[in-house]
């Protein structure tokens with residue numbers, strides 16, 4: 001078979017696989033038969049925008065973000081990883097290939113290499129792979145072995161020095177097989193391609209890059225590669241959070257993944273600097289709602305609807321930072337359930353006017369909560385500010401949820417916080433809730449009030465020369481209350 005023939009076969013196969021898949025698996029309209037419910041499907045109707053289940057609920061913003069990329073041989077794992085890394089060009093990202101951890105062969109194994117199963121989990125030194133990822137996660141560098149597919153051996157004296165990074169991508173056919181390796185991952189991606197497409201690609205790649213002939217490739221494929229795919233790789237697909245059909249061709253999926261990682265990285269640095277800044281866990285669901293409310297052409301009704309949904313999430317997250325006491329109750333089965341009791345001494349304070357958009361969500365979560373108001377008004381051009389306030393008399397005894405959907409420069413937030421502290425509220429009793437925060441605002445508030453907590457749903461890029469948040473979402477209060485016409 002000539003290269004030209006292979007290409008035409010491959011093109012036909014790729015084309016044939018097209019209609020069966022329609023992009024990143026997201027919304028369950030086209031469920032993948034072999035995927036678990038966790039790995040949902042992004043079909044062509046983005047209006048039904050539900051999201052893939054996250055595996056990074058345990059993700060701490062202070063640790064590297066670890067992404068596992070698995071899939072059958074020649075599915076496009078390496079290609080997808082290269083594209084992700086290219087698009088993340090200004091971030092610290094490292095790629096670790098499971099291939100680097102292939103065990104070296106003994107003399108006997110080398111002599112009978114055609115009988116050796118490179119697709120079985122035992123072919124890898126998984127202990128060493130674990131050690132590598134654990135060290136990188138702990139911020140240490142690692143000497144990764146270099147594997148030569150032509151000689152089936154590790155280079156004995158050369159290593160690849162990999163330094164600690166913000167994102168670690170671990171790629172390989174069996175990276176989802178061992179639960180210990182899986183547990184180190186914050187996100188798992190499965191690259192999907194039809195078996196015949198993969199075989200065609202493998203023939204081409206292994207003849208060109210790995211020094212093989214077609215007979216040996218086909219023999220190895222039938223004896224080891226295909227059975228191992230069925231026994232080990234396909235069953236591990238259920239652990240994936242995201243399934244990418246068509247691999248590197250699937251630009252939509254790769255863009256979404258890159259955006260997701262960028263969000264994580266943005267959060268990462270500020271959370272490293274200020275331990276009291278909390279960003280609610282980013283999911284494609286949350287990004288989808290942000291995409292809607294940031295769109296200048298969204299209808300007012302939709303803007304309010306999706307803002308309310310996001311606000312509710314921020315409020316719930318903020319409430320999770322309140323102190324609690326242990327409480328036991330008797331259940332209808334007569335058993336004791338040991339739980340917690342909510343903090344009762346609470347108060348909401350909205351920074352007028354846009355903060356008032358967050359009051360309903362707070363009332364919905366905390367029955368009968370008192371809500372005070374602070375208005376900060378610029379008095380002419382001389383930099384003076386007038387502050388009006390209406391706060392409960394006993395505010396000094398309450399934990400305060402300070403409400404403002406957008407944190408820009410942090411100047412008015414600081415004035416409001418200063419006022420609360422003057423009224424006797426301890427700084428550590430204040431939780432400041434935002435939908436969108438600018439890094440400048442976070443620096444300004446967190447530096448001055450290090451014990452106060454900030455809970456936000458996204459941190460944006462920066463402020464522009466007019467001190468507006470970029471990309472931002474415009475005048476939130478005007479858009480929410482319909483006074484932007």
Ligand SMILES: Nc1ncnc2c1ncn2[C@@H]1O[C@H](COP(=O)(O)OP(=O)(O)O)[C@@H](O)[C@H]1O
Pocket residue numbers: 071072073074075076077078079080201202204205246247248249
């Ligand atoms: N979407 C694609 N279309 C055509 N060829 C591809 C595509 N993705 C990958 N390839 C080629 O197929 C071969 C296998 O891809 P690779 O990314 O190395 O797969 P894996 O790492 O999963 O084994 C490579 O030669 C690559 O250039």
Ligand SMILES: Nc1ccn([C@@H]2O[C@H](COP(=O)(O)O)[C@@H](O)[C@H]2O)c(=O)n1
Pocket residue numbers: 072073074077078099102118119148149150151152153172173225
């Ligand atoms: N000496 C070796 C070691 C492994 N293989 C094959 O590589 C495949 C995994 O790499 P991918 O990039 O294709 O994921 C695996 O299927 C092994 O059969 C090899 O050919 N020689």
Ligand SMILES: [Mg+2]
Pocket residue numbers: 077078
């Ligand atoms: Mg590869």
